[in-house]
Amino acid sequence: MNVMTTEPAREKNKISAKPGPYTIETVLSVKHYTDRLFHFRITRPAAFRFRSGEFIMIGLPKEDGKPLLRAYSVASPFWDEALDFYSIKVPDGPLTSRLQHIQEGDEILLGKKPVGTLVLDALKPGKRLYMVSTGTGIAPFASLIRDPETYEKFDEVILTHTCRELAELKYGEELVAATKEDELIGEMAREKLVHFTSVTRDDGPVKGRVTDMINSGELFDHLGVPAFDPAVDRVMICGSEGLLKDTRQICLDRGFVEGSNAAPADFVVEKAFVATD
Ligand code: A2P
Numbered sequence: 001m002n003v004m005t006t007e008p009a010r011e012k013n014k015i016s017a018k019p020g021p022y023t024i025e026t027v028l029s030v031k032h033y034t035d036r037l038f039h040f041r042i043t044r045p046a047a048f049r050f051r052s053g054e055f056i057m058i059g060l061p062k063e064d065g066k067p068l069l070r071a072y073s074v075a076s077p078f079w080d081e082a083l084d085f086y087s088i089k090v091p092d093g094p095l096t097s098r099l100q101h102i103q104e105g106d107e108i109l110l111g112k113k114p115v116g117t118l119v120l121d122a123l124k125p126g127k128r129l130y131m132v133s134t135g136t137g138i139a140p141f142a143s144l145i146r147d148p149e150t151y152e153k154f155d156e157v158i159l160t161h162t163c164r165e166l167a168e169l170k171y172g173e174e175l176v177a178a179t180k181e182d183e184l185i186g187e188m189a190r191e192k193l194v195h196f197t198s199v200t201r202d203d204g205p206v207k208g209r210v211t212d213m214i215n216s217g218e219l220f221d222h223l224g225v226p227a228f229d230p231a232v233d234r235v236m237i238c239g240s241e242g243l244l245k246d247t248r249q250i251c252l253d254r255g256f257v258e259g260s261n262a263a264p265a266d267f268v269v270e271k272a273f274v275a276t277d
Helices: 135-144 148-153 166-181 186-192 210-216 218-223 241-253
Strands: 022-032 037-043 055-061 067-073 082-088 107-111 128-134 156-163 193-199 233-239 267-271
Touching: 037 166, 067 082, 067 107, 067 135, 082 135, 128 135, 128 241, 135 156, 135 166, 135 233, 148 186, 156 166, 166 186, 166 193, 186 193, 193 218, 210 218, 210 241, 233 241, 241 267
Parallel strands: 128 156, 128 233, 156 193, 233 267
Antiparallel strands: 022 037, 022 107, 037 082, 055 067, 055 107
C-alpha cells in the first residue's frame, strides 16, 4: 500500500567537492532508535579498507565551507558493501546537532585513513574474548562480531552492553539477532557469541554498571564462566570515559597487560569518541 506523505520532499544536501583528506559519500539510510541515538549507512568507496574495530573521521562542511569532522567507529563488517555508523545526538554538539538531521540522499564527508587500537591484532591469543561497551561504544563491536577472524581466534565471544535505558539496548539486540541469522557469520556466532545487557536507570532484567558486576562477580555468575583471568581471557573496552578508566583499572588490578598494534597483549581500550561532540 502506498502511504501518502504530507511532508514536502526537501532538497538533498549536496557538498561541493574540494580536495582534502576525505571523500564525499551519499547517505543510504537513517534509523533513529531514541531521541539520543541514531544509526546511518553511507556509500563505501571501492578503495576504502579498514580493520574491524577501527574508527574514521566523518563530517559535514561548516557554514564557511571548512569541514567539521569527528571520529566514528565503523559499525559494519569489512566485507560489507556500505559503511554503518551508530551515533549519539548531542543537542549542542557542533557536528551531531546537524548530523542527526541527515536523510537518505544527502552527502557526507568520509575520512580516508581508518585507525584505532580496538583490533584483533593488538591482542595476544586467548580462549575467551570480552567486548565491554556502554552506549554508542558498542559500534566497533558491531563490526568485530561479524568478522570471521574473531571466531577463528576465540572459543567464546562475550559482548556486554550497558545503557541508561532499555530502549537504548535495541540497536544491539537487533544487531546480535541479525548476526546470528547472517549467511556468512551466523553459524559461528550462534555457537560462540554471547550477548549480555544491563541498564542503570530503568528497571530491566539486569540492573547495574558492568564494572560493579565484574567486581562483585555477578557478571560471571550470569554468564556461567570463571572470573577474569589474564591467562585465558582477553578484553576490549569501548564506551564513556568513566567506563574506560574503571574497566582499565579492573584489568590492571587482575594482572592484564594493555596491548597496542605494536605490542599485542591482554586488553585494549578505545573511547566512544562522539559522546563528547
Ligand atoms: P550510569 O547511569 O550509572 O551513569 P552515558 O549514556 O552517560 O554514556 O552512559 C552509558 C552507560 O554507561 C550508563 O548505563 C552509565 O551508567 C554507564 N557508566 C557511566 N560511567 C560508568 C563507569 N565509570 N563505569 C561503568 N559504567 C559507567
